[in-house]
Amino acid sequence: MDLPSLPQRIEPETLTAVLDGRWAGLRQEVRAQMAGAEFPDRSALSIEEYRGQVLDDLRLLAKTSHARLGFAREFGGMGDPAGSVIAHEMLGFGDLSLMVKAGVQWGLFGGAVQLLGTRRHHDRYLRDVIDVNLPGCFAMTETGHGSDVQHLRTTATYDPATSEFVINTPDEGARKDYIGNAARDGRMAVVFAQLIADGAGRGVHALLVPIRDADGRPMRGVTIEDCGPKGGLNGVDNGRLTFRDVRVPREALLNRFGDVTPEGAYTSPIASDGRRFFTMIGTLIRGRVSVAGTSGSAAKRALAIAIGYAGTRRQFARPDGTGEVVLLDYRAHQRKLLPALATTYALSFAQHELVSALDEMHGRQSADGPQPSAEPVVPQPGTGPDQPRKGAEPDERRQRELESRAAGIKAVATWHATATIQACREACGGAGYLSENLLTTLKADTDVFTTFEGDNTVLLQLVAKGLLTNYKSDFDELGTLATARFIAEQFVGGVIERTAARAVIERLMAAGPGRDDETVLFDRAWQVRAFEDREEHVLEGLARRLRRAASPGTDPFAVFNDAQDHVLRAARVHVDRVVLEAFVAAVDRTADPDAKALLGRVCDLYVLANIEADMAWFLQHGRLTATRAKSVNSAVNALCERLRPHAQTLVDGFAIPASCLGAAILREEPGRQHVQARATAH
């Protein structure tokens, strides 16, 4: 297949500029900090040594701007939530135990205090959270309820006689489990519990509960167990917490969304328990966005190692006697790594759009700082004095859409990281299995990303529900039957909402496609239309299937359960389209013409490898003829060949600090010099 040629040499910095985008300054700052640090493989340390090392590293990190970025200025922070997500993503190039420990301390624990609490909590705790004088935990998951946290069973019962809440673990299944920072270092936990006030259950709320005293001993009534060795991330001390009649003052309730008066009356700006719960959870979206970003960094690091090695390692002689073949010259090797590289670029741009959307919604704090968040006094919906800055309360539908996008990108990005790291490990052969080459640790540490911050399968169901209900404000709350009724009555078809570069895509769509030969595969308008068409078709088919659940005499659960594969697929193809739009937007805004041409080809590879992997659907639904389907296979091969000479440039464009690429196989040794490409760059 004859493709237009690419320039011979493209400067990686031009790619870095596009990838870094509007956060280039912050990313460079973090890179400079990381350049001075060391990130050796620590898997040989004992668990205790590793945990101690990570805590020391966390305290060092607390001295940089990293810790402060996400917090309000008046408490010593920098008022830049999106910046904090970006800085966290960069930590994903280094020791992932440190990244997770930082995420627990500042993202989950500190984030919950800031976003679910009010002035009294901010004044009292935030500075100590930032400085790690108060190491904390985020204790939501229970042994019996992980994904379904709305039904967790820890109780917080208000006792008006003493103005205290009494925290209890009613049974083994209600034990808090897997909690980061709990086994060794945490002093306080944000505990999620069913609130009982005035004799009535008020749904899940969060309370600040001290778990250790100043000497590190468990507080009275608190039992702490160590989860022990894990499959990875062993520098993080995950533990289990059980509470027996643990009393905390009334003020320990993080009361932004619900409060209890001294007499025991419950007040909330949100009437419905379910809606309040999902609003609270939605507020904590940053953790999910951060995991998506860090999984991208881990995939980039693995690709940098595997592609670096593949450019030097030789195996088998050429029949013409001209020497041994460099691994990256094998088409099979290119196919192993280059489509994954293209998807990594695609997801990186999608992550950029996601963080930008987060920034837009949750806003950067002005230099004057936020309006003070006061104690709530019988607040009215959306107007209570404990609300964030006036006028800044995000529009609900957009908030739901953002949550859904974060869920979808988190799921797709973490699955991609897991698969890519495995492919990179294999691509390095036996060397890939040695700890000194970092890939095994990377694989072990990122494995659980598909589970924590929301199990991926459960998250994709949330995405599909949002699409089916058009982000109706209370879609989280809709049960199976209500969702079926909603679909039966209100779903009129898939709505393709542009997420990035609306104007660019509209322009593309208006212009093309103009051809109908095999070159149409490289036509951006054709590509976008193919993804859109697939999304609409899958979603409409799903809606038709689920409508049956609303028919009288039908068991809605059985209908929904039977359609779960379809639900997941609808979410997946939706995310693929959103990711493609982000890539198209990034190519469009690339100023350097050579980088633009290269990224255009990488985008082609992302699209065509995706279509190739989903060929059965395109053929079954008559979207591709057998002839054109074969052309897709040839096009992927042709793109791999074209991109091969630029593979090293593409990973160099990630600008991963050298301190994070200490894999022994990347050191240049006699007979292993980097081979740009045997053929000259096309």
Ligand SMILES: Cc1cc2nc3c(=O)[nH]c(=O)nc-3n(C[C@H](O)[C@H](O)[C@H](O)COP(=O)(O)OP(=O)(O)OC[C@H]3O[C@@H](n4cnc5c(N)ncnc54)[C@H](O)[C@@H]3O)c2cc1C
């Ligand atoms: C290393 C680590 C650190 C963690 N840190 C914390 C922390 O600091 N704080 C905290 O609160 N939690 C933490 N967690 C808990 C984590 O968030 C949960 O493990 C996660 O939410 C999944 O819950 P679960 O383990 O109960 O799995 P389950 O929800 O039981 O899921 C098990 C399987 O069932 C499937 N499944 C579940 N529901 C459905 C459904 N409706 N349809 C189809 N399939 C379904 C899932 O896809 C999954 O494959 C941590 C976990 C780990 C492993």
